[in-house]
Amino acid sequence: MIFLPLKKKYFEGIKRCTGLLFNGRHAWLKRLLAVLFIFLIWLLLPLPSPLFKNSYSTVILDENDNILKVYLNRDEQWCLPPDARQAVPEKLKTAVLVYEDRYFYHHPGVNPVSLFRAIYQNITSGRVVSGASTITMQVARLRKPKNRNYFNKMKEILMAVKIEVHFNKEEILRLYLDHAPYGGNIIGYKAAVHRFFGKIPGQVTWSEAAMLAVLPNAPGLITPTANRQRLIEKRNNLLKKLNKAGIIDNETLTLSMLEEVPEKVIPFDDLAPHLSRRLKQQYPASEIIKTTLNKEIQEKIARFTTRHLEYLSQFGIRNGCVLVAETETGKVKAYVGSQKFYDEKSLGQVDGITAPRSAGSILKPFLYAMAMDDGIILPQTLIKDVPTSFDAFSPANATETYDGILTAHDALARSLNVPAVRLLNIYGVYPFYIFLKNAGVTTLFRNADDYGLPLILGGAEVTAWDLTRLYRGLARGGVFEPLQVIEDQTHGMKASSAPLISKGACYLTLEILKELKRPGAEYFWRQYSNQYPIAWKTGTSYGHKDSWAVGTTPEWTIAVWIGNFDGEGNKNLSGAGSAGPLLFQVFNSLPHRSELSWFEKPENNLATVELCAETGFLAGENCPNTILAEAPADMKPLRICPYHEAFFLDRESRYAVCSQCWEPGYTKKSYLVFPPDVAQFLYEKGYPVQKVPPHNPRCPANMGNRDLQILYPYENAILWLPRDFNLRYQEVVFRAANRNPSLKVYWYLNEKLLGTTSGNHIITSAVPVGWHEIFVIDDAGNKDRKKFYVDRRQETRE
Numbered sequence: 001m002i003f004l005p006l007k008k009k010y011f012e013g014i015k016r017c018t019g020l021l022f023n024g025r026h027a028w029l030k031r032l033l034a035v036l037f038i039f040l041i042w043l044l045l046p047l048p049s050p051l052f053k054n055s056y057s058t059v060i061l062d063e064n065d066n067i068l069k070v071y072l073n074r075d076e077q078w079c080l081p082p083d084a085r086q087a088v089p090e091k092l093k094t095a096v097l098v099y100e101d102r103y104f105y106h107h108p109g110v111n112p113v114s115l116f117r118a119i120y121q122n123i124t125s126g127r128v129v130s131g132a133s134t135i136t137m138q139v140a141r142l143r144k145p146k147n148r149n150y151f152n153k154m155k156e157i158l159m160a161v162k163i164e165v166h167f168n169k170e171e172i173l174r175l176y177l178d179h180a181p182y183g184g185n186i187i188g189y190k191a192a193v194h195r196f197f198g199k200i201p202g203q204v205t206w207s208e209a210a211m212l213a214v215l216p217n218a219p220g221l222i223t224p225t226a227n228r229q230r231l232i233e234k235r236n237n238l239l240k241k242l243n244k245a246g247i248i249d250n251e252t253l254t255l256s257m258l259e260e261v262p263e264k265v266i267p268f269d270d271l272a273p274h275l276s277r278r279l280k281q282q283y284p285a286s287e288i289i290k291t292t293l294n295k296e297i298q299e300k301i302a303r304f305t306t307r308h309l310e311y312l313s314q315f316g317i318r319n320g321c322v323l324v325a326e327t328e329t330g331k332v333k334a335y336v337g338s339q340k341f342y343d344e345k346s347l348g349q350v351d352g353i354t355a356p357r358s359a360g361s362i363l364k365p366f367l368y369a370m371a372m373d374d375g376i377i378l379p380q381t382l383i384k385d386v387p388t389s390f391d392a393f394s395p396a397n398a399t400e401t402y403d404g405i406l407t408a409h410d411a412l413a414r415s416l417n418v419p420a421v422r423l424l425n426i427y428g429v430y431p432f433y434i435f436l437k438n439a440g441v442t443t444l445f446r447n448a449d450d451y452g453l454p455l456i457l458g459g460a461e462v463t464a465w466d467l468t469r470l471y472r473g474l475a476r477g478g479v480f481e482p483l484q485v486i487e488d489q490t491h492g493m494k495a496s497s498a499p500l501i502s503k504g505a506c507y508l509t510l511e512i513l514k515e516l517k518r519p520g521a522e523y524f525w526r527q528y529s530n531q532y533p534i535a536w537k538t539g540t541s542y543g544h545k546d547s548w549a550v551g552t553t554p555e556w557t558i559a560v561w562i563g564n565f566d567g568e569g570n571k572n573l574s575g576a577g578s579a580g581p582l583l584f585q586v587f588n589s590l591p592h593r594s595e596l597s598w599f600e601k602p603e604n605n606l607a608t609v610e611l612c613a614e615t616g617f618l619a620g621e622n623c624p625n626t627i628l629a630e631a632p633a634d635m636k637p638l639r640i641c642p643y644h645e646a647f648f649l650d651r652e653s654r655y656a657v658c659s660q661c662w663e664p665g666y667t668k669k670s671y672l673v674f675p676p677d678v679a680q681f682l683y684e685k686g687y688p689v690q691k692v693p694p695h696n697p698r699c700p701a702n703m704g705n706r707d708l709q710i711l712y713p714y715e716n717a718i719l720w721l722p723r724d725f726n727l728r729y730q731e732v733v734f735r736a737a738n739r740n741p742s743l744k745v746y747w748y749l750n751e752k753l754l755g756t757t758s759g760n761h762i763i764t765s766a767v768p769v770g771w772h773e774i775f776v777i778d779d780a781g782n783k784d785r786k787k788f789y790v791d792r793r794q795e796t797r798e
Contacts, residue, residue: 379629404681
């Protein structure tokens with residue numbers, strides 16, 4: 001109740017002021033001033049930002065602002081977003097101003113002379129023959145299109161004045177050109193230039209500029225594909241105006257009028273469609289997405305991939321992908337997700353770059369590099385390559401043969417499986433698994449124990465994206481950082497804060513990978529001066545479902561995958577034969593700088609060590625020959641040579657003796673002693689094996705079994721016997737190794753003699769279901785025994 005008198009006085013005050021304003025002397029003037037004041041306030045009120053709320057096409061650009069792909073906007077139109085960095089072509093500006101609004105720079109949004117002339121013409125004609133629209137008025141109409149009548153024309157005039165208050169002339173002209181209709185679903189001059197002429201705006205000719213200037217005047221009536229003759233007439237009339245105004249000379253006029261008007265629209269480039277789709281989904285609010293790709297490189301490598309898969313398709317191999325990145329910066333320069341994006345029959349829209357596939361042998365170099373840092377091996381160190389079993393897992397080499405023993409250098413260069421598995425068993429599955437996680441592999445969804453030792457043979461899946469990051473990290477001294485595909489924005493995981501592998505180990509590993517034999521004509525690459533070295537590795541998954549080839553240099557890192565997206569295996573599929581040729585075609589097509597042909601040796605990260613010349617381990621007192629080799633400076637101590645042993649021999653060097661049996665006159669001699677399984681394979685391959693004299697048979701000491709070993713079956717093995725073609729159960733193949741191949745070996749199964757062998761110790765026998773014991777002994781008394789269980793696989797028949 002207290003506020004009622006105040007409220008009453010408030011409304012009485014408003015009424016008194018209104019009366020003073022609209023009554024009394026000069027009321028009309030006061031009303032006019034009020035209207036002008038309100039209009040001024042309206043003019044000063046800010047316009048919406050942005051002025052146009054159009055939906056724009058999403059544009060994917062390469063590093064040089066070349067268009068890779070354009071998507072239709074939500075209105076199914078080609079409308080490229082405004083880009084203040086891109087200047088409007090002067091020819092187009094001049095042609096538009098001469099045709100649409102010669103006094104554009106001199107009027108406040110409305111041209112009074114043109115307006116009164118249009119009113120006069122419309123009244124005398126009895127119909128609308130002129131709209132007197134300035135460019136600013138057309139911007140107002142394009143912003144909110146309405147039916148053409150005098151009321152809406154007045155609204156356009158008022159809005160045009162307001163636009164002039166808030167924008168300068170260059171901004172208004174750009175607003176017009178960015179949103180003018182050019183026929184069909186083409187909006188804006190940039191989309192029109194690309195669709196009609198297939199070029200960038202800065203390259204338009206006077207003829208093309210004139211055509212673009214006249215098109216928005218009646219885009220629904222005249223287009224390059226309809227009423228072409230009328231369009232040509234309007235273009236030529238404008239060219240004549242430009243000539244008359246002294247803007248173009250007679251020669252330019254003649255040549256411009258002779259230029260053809262396009263008969264059809266030109267599609268936008270459709271490069272890197274897989275990446276474009278990925279980025280559009282990842283950044284839905286972005287209208288312009290500038291990538292690190294290079295259009296020229298992208299086009300070339302996409303063409304190579306298509307042709308290569310066309311050739312492989314005759315062998316039933318349908319899909320492939322290629323990723324190319326700069327080694328130093330990590331910027332992706334080519335992203336080819338499949339052989340053809342629109343090949344629906346072959347699942348071409350699958351993005352092979354991000355699709356997880358079995359790694360095969362492609363991760364082996366990282367294990368070898370880390371084993372060097374851990375003091376397990378150097379490139380010269382010998383690794384066993386013999387049949388090996390870890391519980392139920394028995395790895396085998398792709399050739400199904402064994403070398404017995406060979407250097408780590410050769411084991412990696414030949415990508416042998418057994419040495420890699422044995423090395424992982426020594427190094428540890430968990431540390432290697434953690435390394436892969438930290439280095440950026442994103443597809444490890446199980447724990448380390450679930451992967452186990454098969455992890456190094458393709459037991460885990462990887463992507464081409466992650467592999468490119470891994471090999472780039474190897475090339476950069478063990479620093480694993482994300483790849484970059486968006487300019488000025490890092491894409492991927494957080495960079496590692498410190499090297500995960502030493503520079504020295506990386507360099508030694510890269511030196512090994514450089515020596516891999518190249519496929520086809522590339523085998524002779526050293527004979528050509530324009531060829532460059534590359535550290536590269538291949539991989540083929542189990543069942544021949546995936547083939548990899550990844551290579552790296554100081555300049556480039558390239559990953560190639562070939563296979564079938566549906567997972568179908570193919571015996572013709574291999575890393576070297578399927579993916580390797582495409583890798584080198586891509587590598588040879590890239591630009592190269594001679595000063596970056598190979599990696600600089602990290603002298604401060606390498607040390608010189610003395611190794612046993614025969615075994616590659618740290619030289620011991622029993623090693624007769626030594627060599628100097630490079631090793632990572634901070635690696636853990638390498639094991640002292642375990643294969644050279646010193647023996648004491650009797651006076652005739654016939655027997656080895658010990659403190660229990662030697663006599664005066666004995667001598668000391670060093671022998672290279674390999675385990676029996678290694679010695680057996682070396683003997684079978686014809687390699688000389690140093691024979692150690694047998695121990696003195698009269699020695700009272702029991703020297704134990706050192707020379708004879710059962711290779712198969714393993715202790716407590718469970719053997720499943722299938723039926724043969726004749727429906728009989730297969731026999732068990734027993735295998736043994738003897739360091740002294742001249743000694744005869746006697747075989748006993750459950751204490752019953754099976755037979756004897758010499759040299760190559762293999763014997764077969766039918767064995768019933770149950771537990772059994774195999775026992776062997778040679779002429780020197782060396783012996784070994786193993787227990788095993790036999791079961792028979794039962795087949796059901798209909």
